[in-house]
Amino acid sequence: MRPLTDDETKAVLGKVDKFIGSSVKLLVDREDGTYCFRIQKDRVFYISEKVLKVACNVPRAQLLMMGVCFGKFTKTGKFRLQVTALDQIAPYAKAKIWLKPSAEQQFLYGHNVLKGGVSRLSENVEKYQGIIVYNMNDVPIGFGVAAKSTQECRNADPMTIVVFHQADVGEYLRCEDSLL
Incomplete structure (x- = not known):
């Protein structure tokens, strides 16, 4: 090293x-x-x-x-x-998003987050800012990039992508041979 x-x-x-x-x-x-x-x-x-x-x-x-x-x-x-x-x-994250249980499973399969699956969102999230994704039990399950700002999310359609997927804890199973 x-x-x-x-x-x-x-x-x-x-x-x-x-x-x-x-x-x-x-x-x-x-x-x-x-x-x-x-x-x-x-x-x-x-x-x-x-x-x-x-x-x-x-x-x-x-x-x-x-x-x-x-x-x-x-x-x-x-x-x-x-x-x-x-x-x-995760403990130092500026932007956070909490997912509903139905959207949590989709995120863990590697899909982007839709507005319909969002339970809560931090204030003042900017577009293309890094964001930590949590489940409803406040457990960090992954991270991504905000596709919309907080203001844009409030008026968005439920099928609009709000977070682009980058990584999730499901990768421990899907990609275990390439993680380390």
């Missing part, structure tokens, strides 16, 4: 910033210690510095992963956030 370059850091923090805004600082300097991002084989990991020091004793060839996989870089150099980062970014 190696530290991220400046360009890689900008790409990772830029993507995370879409979901949590200025709370990125809280992601690195937490109450339980300092955390950092490391990269190995195009995968970006979020790891405690305490664990990082211990992991340095393991040879690189034998080290598969450590910490939480936040996402990966594509072959074109773009960073793609993965569902494995959901538990870390």
